Amino acid sequence: MSFMVNDNVTWVGKIDWELRSFHGAEYSTYKGSTYNSYLVRDEKTVLIDTVWEPFAKEFVANLKKEIDLNEIDYIIANHGEVDHSGALPELMKEIPDTPIYCTPNAIKSLKGQYHQDWNFKTIKTGDTLNLGKKELIFIEARMLHWPDSMFCYLTGDNILFSNDAFGQHYASEFMFNDLVDQAELYQQAIKYYANILTPFSKLVENKIKEVINLNVPVDMICTSHGVIWREDPLQIVNKYMEWANDYQENQITIIYDTMWNSTRKMAEAITKGIKEVNKDVNIILHNAAKTDKNEILTDVFRSKAILVGSPTINSGYLNSIAGILESIRGLKFKNKKAAAFGSYGWSGEQVKMITDELNKAGFEIMNEGIRASWNPNEEAVEECYEFGRNIGNEIK
Numbered sequence: 001m002s003f004m005v006n007d008n009v010t011w012v013g014k015i016d017w018e019l020r021s022f023h024g025a026e027y028s029t030y031k032g033s034t035y036n037s038y039l040v041r042d043e044k045t046v047l048i049d050t051v052w053e054p055f056a057k058e059f060v061a062n063l064k065k066e067i068d069l070n071e072i073d074y075i076i077a078n079h080g081e082v083d084h085s086g087a088l089p090e091l092m093k094e095i096p097d098t099p100i101y102c103t104p105n106a107i108k109s110l111k112g113q114y115h116q117d118w119n120f121k122t123i124k125t126g127d128t129l130n131l132g133k134k135e136l137i138f139i140e141a142r143m144l145h146w147p148d149s150m151f152c153y154l155t156g157d158n159i160l161f162s163n164d165a166f167g168q169h170y171a172s173e174f175m176f177n178d179l180v181d182q183a184e185l186y187q188q189a190i191k192y193y194a195n196i197l198t199p200f201s202k203l204v205e206n207k208i209k210e211v212i213n214l215n216v217p218v219d220m221i222c223t224s225h226g227v228i229w230r231e232d233p234l235q236i237v238n239k240y241m242e243w244a245n246d247y248q249e250n251q252i253t254i255i256y257d258t259m260w261n262s263t264r265k266m267a268e269a270i271t272k273g274i275k276e277v278n279k280d281v282n283i284i285l286h287n288a289a290k291t292d293k294n295e296i297l298t299d300v301f302r303s304k305a306i307l308v309g310s311p312t313i314n315s316g317y318l319n320s321i322a323g324i325l326e327s328i329r330g331l332k333f334k335n336k337k338a339a340a341f342g343s344y345g346w347s348g349e350q351v352k353m354i355t356d357e358l359n360k361a362g363f364e365i366m367n368e369g370i371r372a373s374w375n376p377n378e379e380a381v382e383e384c385y386e387f388g389r390n391i392g393n394e395i396k
């Protein structure tokens with residue numbers, strides 16, 4: 001499959017409807033994904049990125065239907081990660097001398113992965129590649145999201161090829177933002193930002209300002225995953241600016257796990273307490289053992305505050321809570337509050353331990369948390385209501 005993005009640019013990537021996890025099991029992709037590769041034709045012809053390795057043979061075969069491979073003058077590797085570079089070895093068997101333009105760090109990552117000394121040409125921000133009537137301008141995008149990442153901008157067509165930035169793991173045969181379900185697209189875009197780009201928010205903000213300062217029109221943003229931003233392409237740039245700026249909605253996310261429903265009972269009583277004093281706040285409850293991790297993290301991203309609860313087990317907390325706390329730590333959320341809760345039978349250390357982890361993860365700790373022994377009785381439930389009321393008032 002291929003399709004025309006405009007008169008000069010052809011999409012030659014792969015829609016992967018089957019993909020259900022990405023980065024190992026780090027990222028759930030229930031909507032599949034796409035690996036976008038683009039052929040740009042001018043007096044010179046350029047291929048921008050390839051696809052993931054399992055689709056390499058299919059990619060090269062399809063590309064041959066589109067063009068005589070020997071007519072490809074340049075290859076651009078915007079990023080070395082295998083989902084975009086995975087078909088390079090197969091392609092380079094056919095056209096081994098074709099120059100590959102990329103950042104110095106991309107040479108490291110490509111050599112490290114494929115052990116080939118291809119005809120690399122290094123670029124830096126501001127370098128250009130003349131294609132005839134148009135040119136490509138390169139913009140390094142270090143840590144968005146790898147040290148080797150870069151964007152390139154096609155003059156004349158005013159297209160920003162942004163690689164991972166502004167992408168979504170979202171398979172669709174429509175392939176343009178104006179043709180797909182808008183709510184679904186928004187959810188996949190924010191999930192992508194929350195789970196991949198949150199730690200680099202400061203860099204996102206600075207990079208976007210750098211692109212804006214180029215003072216060039218942007219008619220389209222061609223990402224490497226998901227749909228192409230064609231209608232109002234700057235809407236996703238504006239969203240990224242919002243998301244990069246310590247984003248929060250009026251939301252509290254309560255994450256818990258439970259052994260015999262005592263901690264769940266506490267979570268629900270706390271929810272009732274919050275609602276009594278703060279009717280406007282959106283409260284989301286996730287059992288960490290039952291809910292997809294990336295959906296939980298997206299809700300953390302959207303929240304003003306999170307509450308994390310577990311019963312005590314083996315002088316600690318449940319495995320599902322340990323897992324989500326580690327993911328929360330890694331994403332380096334900013335400007336969010338937190339507190340812990342949980343039931344216990346004998347020792348009850350977990351609430352302090354969870355509080356310590358939330359503190360180390362950079363959350364502002366609202367209080368020392370709340371514990372309930374055994375199955376919470378009426379008095380303990382009332383304490384949870386009061387705990388919830390205090391949280392509800394604090395995050396108004």
Ligand code: FEO
Nearest residue numbers: 079081083164224
């Ligand atoms: Fe960082 Fe889509 O690879």
